Amino acid sequence: MTIYSAVVTTGIYCRPGCGSKPLAENVRTFEHPAAAEAHGYRACLRCRPYRVAGPIAADVPELLCRAVQLIVAGALDSGTEAALGARLAVSPRHLRRLFTQHLGVTPDQLARSRRAHFARRLLDDTDLAVADVAFASGFGSVRQFNRDMRLVFQASPVELRSRRRRADRLVADGGLVMRLPFAPPLHWPALLGFLAERAVPGVESVREGVYRRTISLDGEAGLLEVLRGGADHLLLRAHLPFWEGLIHVVERVGRIFGVDADIAPAEAALARDPLVGPLIAARPGLRVPGAWGAFEIAVDAVLRQYAARARAREQMAALVEAAGQPVPGLDHGLTHLFPSAETLAAADLKGVGLPKDTADTLRALALAAARDDTLLDGGSPLADFVHGMSAVPGVTEDTAQRTALRLGYDDAFPTVDRTGGATRGEPGAEAGATLRPWRAFAATHLAVARVPVPTA
Structure with missing residues (x-):
């Protein structure tokens, strides 16, 4: 703490x-x-x-x-x-x-503090106009922005910018660059490898130490790039159609890499576990990877419910090409935005080569997510989230657990991982019971190390 x-x-x-x-x-x-x-x-x-x-x-x-x-x-x-x-x-x-x-x-008070802190970082790191900083940080007006900055920092935004240090300003070759601070250590190679293995073709790429992905903001395309910046921060370069609400873009990117996570309690609790302890020692600072979009992660989990990872990746590429909005002019293999639940619910899933069982389950998930925007928002307890998602026809409890892990549930624990057609365990109510309440952290280390998951 x-x-x-x-x-x-x-x-x-x-x-x-x-x-x-x-x-x-x-x-x-x-x-x-x-x-x-x-x-x-x-x-x-x-x-x-x-x-x-x-x-x-x-x-x-x-x-x-x-x-x-x-x-x-x-x-x-x-x-x-x-x-x-x-x-x-x-x-x-x-x-x-x-x-x-x-x-x-x-x-x-917590919400006001987070907005003010984010705005202070923008005032330090960027040359955005003060009014742009206000709306990028989630404030409803410049007047509210000025008032809250004085409450939190006892100075106006203009005064705060005048105090920034010369080394604070980040110079970028295109896009807006910001620091994503974290408490060291962070095992960047292992985290990047996890994301690279699960990258959505056409939407995400990991090349030469840089994570890139396309995003949709109110229907308009944007591009994000994340790379290691130093011992205590990552660098985010954002190419966006507008800056309003930037704070939420940065928060979502931060969740992908777990920059705000306090992993010390989990590492301490599992350090002596005979299976997970050596893995933690080998990769100190590995975080549980989050997700940009919950529906995107849920679709991947459904595809991997039926197919080995390589085949699921091919199916994901076909879905993106058939139903995703094209984004021309990008490189690094980025070509589309990921399709929304509404779009996939209306798409011809069998026409893109999905087997009947896979297509039926995926359509049921898309319909459920389109009708209920709380289904995948991660706002309910883990048991309720798993129950709600696995109530969708065809979706298994393990698929729900796999989705929950990427949405930030500390005790989520998927026990089936199809690689090359083989499974590494079967789901059970008490699987990994000795790893509670840090099973998501343990499962991430097991997945990165390709160690079989313990079962009941």
Whole structure:
């Protein structure tokens, strides 16, 4: 758990490792930077805690974790705490009490802090106009932007930009470049290898140490490129049709690479496991890879339910070519946007060469996702998510678990991995029970190392 130290006499808070050495009696501690800001403290100019997202402790209630995920996805950019509570089936009062008890802030305060921190990074790293920074960071108006920046940083956006360091500004040859900070280590080769093996043809590519993919923003195409930037950050180069809502693009990219993940508890808990422990020692810093699009991951999981990985990759390429929106003019093998659930639901899936069982299951999934936008949003408990997805005709529980792993469920545990037509285990209710509650972390190490999955 990260503990932030705030100094009563200076009104400044710091992240761990800062060089300042105040007297112990003058120090207060907080588990999240937003909590320190809610108590009137401002970020240290030396360690700049706003440049690294404050991780959520691993032992907080699952409901709180899901609420934070929805806030990160923009639930409070224009919505209310009451609407967020309704989405989670709790009262706004209970939701605020839960946030205050475990994080020291209300949901609105957390959302405001995240927007302000992201805006400060844009002011440091880019030359975007102040108004563009406001809307890219999820603020509803420049007036709200100015007000919240003064509340969090006690200075206006113009003043904050004037304070940036010369080395902060990132010079890019096309596109907008931003840092994606993480707490070292991060095992980049293993993470990139995992993504390369599962890259969607025409939509994703991994070449020469760079991950690239096409994305759709309100129907318009964009391109993202991610590469290793340094010991404590990745670099994102974004080519987008507009900057509004950039904060959510960056958050989604961050989830793909787990930059905000606190993996220390999982590594510590599994370090002595006879199977997983040696794998962790061999690849320290490996994160559970996330996903840009939930439907995209679910489609891949369904295809791999019926076919070996190589064949599933061929089928995915055929789907993208037949139903995806073409994006001309790109290189590195990128040619299309991934088709939406609505598009696949209406497509002739058998006409692209899918077997009947595969086509029927895929169409059922596309119809279900098109009708219910909460089916794959990751906002429900793991058991409910698996139950809801496996209720789709033809979708197995293991396919739902495979999807859940990429959507950020810590205890998701797919036990079937078809490679070359062979299976590495059969699903069971207690499979990998000794690895709870970090089964997704364990399964990622097992998959990267190609070690057979333990079964019941």
